[in-house]
Amino acid sequence: MKIIKRNGSEVTFDPQKIVIAVTKANESVVPSARMSEIQIKRIAEDVEMAALHMNRSLNVEEIQDMVEDQIMNQRAFDVARRYITYRYTRALVRKSNTTDEQILSLIECNNEEVKQENSNKNPTVNSVQRDYMAGEVSKDITKRILLPAEIVEAHEKGIIHFHDSDYFAQHMHNCDLVNLEDMLQNGTVISGTMIEKPHSFSTACNIATQIIAQVASCQYGGQSISLTHLAPFVDVSRQKIRVKVERELRSIFPEVKEEDIDRIAEERLLEEIKSGVQTIQYQVVTLMTTNGQAPFVTVFMYLNEAKNEREKKDLALIIEETLKQRYEGVKNEKGVWVTPAFPKLIYVLEEDNIHEDSPYYYLTKLAAKCTAKRMVPDYISEKIMLQNKIDKNGDGHCYTCMGCRSFLTPYVDENGQPKYYGRFNQGVVTINLVDIGLSAEGDMDKFWQIFDERMELCHKALQCRHERLTGTLSDAAPILWQHGALLRLPKGETIDKYLHGGYSTLSLGYAGLWECVLALNGKKLTEPDGEALGLEIMRKLNEYTAKWKAAECIDYSLYGTPLESTTYKFAKCLQKRFGIRKGITDKTYITNSYHVHVTEEIDAFKKLALEAKFQALSPGGAISYVEVPNMQNNLSAVLSVMRFIYDNIMYAELNTKSDYCQVCGFDGEIEIVDVDGKLVWRCPNCGNVDQSTMNVARRTCGYIGTQYWNQGRTQEIKERVLHL
Numbered sequence: 001m002k003i004i005k006r007n008g009s010e011v012t013f014d015p016q017k018i019v020i021a022v023t024k025a026n027e028s029v030v031p032s033a034r035m036s037e038i039q040i041k042r043i044a045e046d047v048e049m050a051a052l053h054m055n056r057s058l059n060v061e062e063i064q065d066m067v068e069d070q071i072m073n074q075r076a077f078d079v080a081r082r083y084i085t086y087r088y089t090r091a092l093v094r095k096s097n098t099t100d101e102q103i104l105s106l107i108e109c110n111n112e113e114v115k116q117e118n119s120n121k122n123p124t125v126n127s128v129q130r131d132y133m134a135g136e137v138s139k140d141i142t143k144r145i146l147l148p149a150e151i152v153e154a155h156e157k158g159i160i161h162f163h164d165s166d167y168f169a170q171h172m173h174n175c176d177l178v179n180l181e182d183m184l185q186n187g188t189v190i191s192g193t194m195i196e197k198p199h200s201f202s203t204a205c206n207i208a209t210q211i212i213a214q215v216a217s218c219q220y221g222g223q224s225i226s227l228t229h230l231a232p233f234v235d236v237s238r239q240k241i242r243v244k245v246e247r248e249l250r251s252i253f254p255e256v257k258e259e260d261i262d263r264i265a266e267e268r269l270l271e272e273i274k275s276g277v278q279t280i281q282y283q284v285v286t287l288m289t290t291n292g293q294a295p296f297v298t299v300f301m302y303l304n305e306a307k308n309e310r311e312k313k314d315l316a317l318i319i320e321e322t323l324k325q326r327y328e329g330v331k332n333e334k335g336v337w338v339t340p341a342f343p344k345l346i347y348v349l350e351e352d353n354i355h356e357d358s359p360y361y362y363l364t365k366l367a368a369k370c371t372a373k374r375m376v377p378d379y380i381s382e383k384i385m386l387q388n389k390i391d392k393n394g395d396g397h398c399y400t401c402m403g404c405r406s407f408l409t410p411y412v413d414e415n416g417q418p419k420y421y422g423r424f425n426q427g428v429v430t431i432n433l434v435d436i437g438l439s440a441e442g443d444m445d446k447f448w449q450i451f452d453e454r455m456e457l458c459h460k461a462l463q464c465r466h467e468r469l470t471g472t473l474s475d476a477a478p479i480l481w482q483h484g485a486l487l488r489l490p491k492g493e494t495i496d497k498y499l500h501g502g503y504s505t506l507s508l509g510y511a512g513l514w515e516c517v518l519a520l521n522g523k524k525l526t527e528p529d530g531e532a533l534g535l536e537i538m539r540k541l542n543e544y545t546a547k548w549k550a551a552e553c554i555d556y557s558l559y560g561t562p563l564e565s566t567t568y569k570f571a572k573c574l575q576k577r578f579g580i581r582k583g584i585t586d587k588t589y590i591t592n593s594y595h596v597h598v599t600e601e602i603d604a605f606k607k608l609a610l611e612a613k614f615q616a617l618s619p620g621g622a623i624s625y626v627e628v629p630n631m632q633n634n635l636s637a638v639l640s641v642m643r644f645i646y647d648n649i650m651y652a653e654l655n656t657k658s659d660y661c662q663v664c665g666f667d668g669e670i671e672i673v674d675v676d677g678k679l680v681w682r683c684p685n686c687g688n689v690d691q692s693t694m695n696v697a698r699r700t701c702g703y704i705g706t707q708y709w710n711q712g713r714t715q716e717i718k719e720r721v722l723h724l
Helices: 015-027 039-052 060-075 077-095 100-107 126-146 149-156 180-186 203-216 232-250 258-286 309-327 361-374 382-388 433-439 442-471 513-523 530-552 564-578 602-616 636-646 709-717
Strands: 002-004 010-012 160-162 175-177 188-190 193-195 223-226 297-301 346-351 376-381 425-433 504-509 556-562 624-627 649-654 656-662 671-675 678-682 695-697
Touching: 002 060, 002 361, 002 504, 010 203, 010 624, 015 060, 015 077, 015 193, 039 060, 039 126, 060 077, 060 564, 060 678, 126 149, 149 160, 149 442, 149 671, 160 442, 160 564, 180 188, 180 203, 180 624, 188 203, 203 223, 203 258, 232 258, 232 309, 297 309, 309 346, 309 361, 346 361, 346 636, 361 636, 382 636, 382 656, 425 433, 425 442, 425 564, 433 442, 433 504, 433 564, 433 678, 442 530, 504 564, 513 530, 530 556, 530 602, 564 709, 602 624, 624 671, 636 649, 649 695, 678 709
Parallel strands: 175 223, 223 297, 297 346, 346 376, 425 504, 504 556, 624 649
Antiparallel strands: 002 010, 160 425, 175 425, 188 193, 376 649, 656 695, 671 678
8 A cells, every 4th residue: 555745756655654653652651641552552443444445645734634533542641642733843844845845755756646647648757847846836826825714725725626736826827819810910029039921831830830839829728720820821832833844845745735733742741740730740740838748739620610611621631631640540669659738639520521422521431530549639519519509799709719718708708709719728727525414414404504604705716816817017928918818908907907808718617516516415316307407406506607707807617627637636635534435435536517426337428418418508618429349340339429420529539548568569458456555557567567568558637648647537448338
């Protein structure tokens, strides 16, 4: 059994340390108040047994809480007081400097919690360590100075989660839709250098990757770009290439036919498209931003976004090449083709591509093939999104999320025109619904009372996020605020105007709806009574965001939190507060947003149909998924799921597996096994457990992770059942 030390490092549990600590406290009291050696030994044994039943690695504070309880059980109250006093004294010493040990453990790479915090960051790399070190300082300042004590306390208890406190000290926002069209068509500035409108498709792709890298270094969340914004440059290249081909051919064959010129020019154009798409693919994978990871970027593929038929056909060429290259993958250090985490791809299902007789159905079949092997693209239904995203003019809109799942709400500018690119999210605070459900003890009146109190707590925390951005100068991130990625403000101007009126959003996140409902009425979301209560809670959450928005002219929006590392944190806090409750706190994770629990037996179509009702009530973002086996030889089933998505749910994905063992060459599914109380990844072919010699790609919570996960998320991945 392992425990987590205060600096985050992981060590083997040693009951003798409990015996030593309790013995010291025991010897400090008068002989008549002392315990016997047998009693002290029993305390250590009882703590060890209780820790084993938790089925996860406890931290030192949790172990010490158990020790206190066991000393009390022995009725050795004087010893308990001495033990508690010693703990308090040591806590005061530690509080004088809260960051040193954390930073040192980061540098030495023995902080297990941080090593597993982000599934797309390698903590052994200097740039990642530098980012984490800065993050520790930011978290310390945030906790001690920038946030009210009640917010900090609620965050530490797992009642709420104040996201990205490691970036809060800076005036940084969360995620956005990059206005690539404006930057390419009207020029931009990168690192003080003027970048004019590109004169070819390949140059446009190269500039796009530079923009992606710059944007990623100026924010802490995901970004999205649209391939539609690159499509006009295909024809720019076509015209240039044709002039060159005609000149070359006529110099040799004066009577060359026009159709031959067109054919050869088109062949060369396709080569340029291939090269340009390859630039985006490899640049995104190999770039490393200032936060130590590849840019978290989503690439949007939407045929109906094209302005005319010529542009749509050229966009189809780009989409086709993007899917082909993603299907192939990228080579790992051993030269084997593997699945990359980024860029994330989103493919829009629409009338032009969803039916077998649709003109672009060939792209949909290619997308299905790519999903079966590489887990992307994910799918947006134009049909359902037009129903869900209706602006104040009564018009429906289809557009991409920011990163993996955060959606902007419909917005119409001062000219009455819809606007999405160039907008952003200010930040997220998540409510732990499970905690409210358990705190209510089955009493619905008490539940709604606590619910109201927690909503006001979240509101206060969200206001802190908004106020931190208020007064931010455009100079803080020129690529964002001055040079077109989001806005084109003058130097020295604040972004305040765009924090109000719906231009940007503030996200109220939620997690654990499944367990919350189960705690309240003993029903699952898949049962009628459970579904009804779950939907009622969702509607209530939306009532609060609507109330705040109306009062403050700030676009609060409800967001289905993905919970990467926080799922583990919330689970540990719940176990500490409420003990082990079957089906609710007996896992080392809780359920993302409104999702059906990963262990629930349900088929893909029923799951998507049920979750569509909840997704519609999560306007700030959410994604549903179905877990599937290897589907490379069953593309008809993949296409069936895609057609169901088109008709029933706005945004969904299929979770497949894509692994490789560098030791033996095994390319099947790497398994998860329990070794001495810790879940580890193991090759089923050769038994290799060295994570550095395996390529594992898994869907974490809307995006693909390739750097492994904490114990809570790993258990969740292990326990996922197939839906198809």
